[in-house]
Amino acid sequence: MSQQQMPSASSSRWLSQRDTFGKENVEWEEYYGGNRNKVPNLTGSIQQFRQTICEAKMRAQHQGESVIEGLDVYDLTTDFPSKLKLRIYKPLSPEANGAVMIYFHGGGWAMGDLEGEDSTCRTLCVQIGLNIVSVDYRLAPENPHPAAIQDSITALRWVFQNSLTHGFDKSKIYVGGTSAGANLAAVLGQLYRSLGVCVRGQLLRAPVLCLSEPHYQRMGLKSMDQFADTPILNQPLMKQFLEWYQPYDQTDPTVSPLLFRRLDASPPCFIMICGRDPLRDEALAYADKLEEKGYSSSSQLCAFHYD
Secondary structure (H helix, E strand, O other): OOOEEOOOOOOOOOHHHHHHHOOOOHHHHHHHHHOHHHOOOOOOOHHHHHHHHHHHHHHHHHHOOOOOOOEEEEEEEOOOOOOOEEEEEEEOOOOOOOOEEEEEOOOOOOOOOOHHHHHHHHHHHHHHOOEEEEEEOOOOOOOOOOHHHHHHHHHHHHHHHOHHHHOOOOOOEEEEEEOHHHHHHHHHHHHHHHHOOOOOEEEEEOOOOOOOHHHHHHOOOOHHHHOOOOOOOOHHHHHHHHHHHOOOOOOOOOOOHHHOOOOOOOOOEEEEEEOOOOOHHHHHHHHHHHHHOOOOEEEEEEOOOOO
């Protein structure tokens, strides 16, 4: 799919240009029209959801060429403060400088695992020269909010405390994720100072940033209704994910990072936004909010939500 670099903040605020970003992508429409059977149909129980998305992601990975050279990959499980499975990707390039990104997979906080983001993590590791720590956080509905947040904090602390052992530079820690995983990364991007850890930057791919419907309406965010029936992610699916995630308060900033009242020393943020995605407007509003506070952000536009 083609990608379009979004204009600089100096020329316009992101949200004011949402109609431009939501134009039909002819290339995608043609592809989708001939490949509807490849888009997973998520229905049934949580177990059926997980099986369907797992099969779809494995098919997608097998169709592409996975990066197998130029890196070392190994799994481990943390012992303290809680057990958490991690997958470590280490670049073999002599130019690698120890920078490390903690990465969280997507899946509506209820689906996904280390395998689903394996190709993405391998590519980031080799092409950018980043150490990647992929996190197998606990899933809802068996483990509702704030379990995933607690696991993300555990991962951040573990990387900081074990940097020397694994060849990481603890002054060059980044966070990133896809969709619900980007939600966890955005939360860490605001909490890190209270945890005594330095986070240098954020990579948010098609992020979930506001689950509070009243705030969505109050802030003039329209994409959830505008693209209520899009492929891959739609409004009914988001409601199902929210039901499984079970946050006590949808206005809690650890649920809806867009609602953090203060963005204290927010690290530079790169946001990948899908123009015809129900989540589009909250990402645009987040970029606006960061820049209004004087923090650096950059964005890139793609077609539909991906996970």
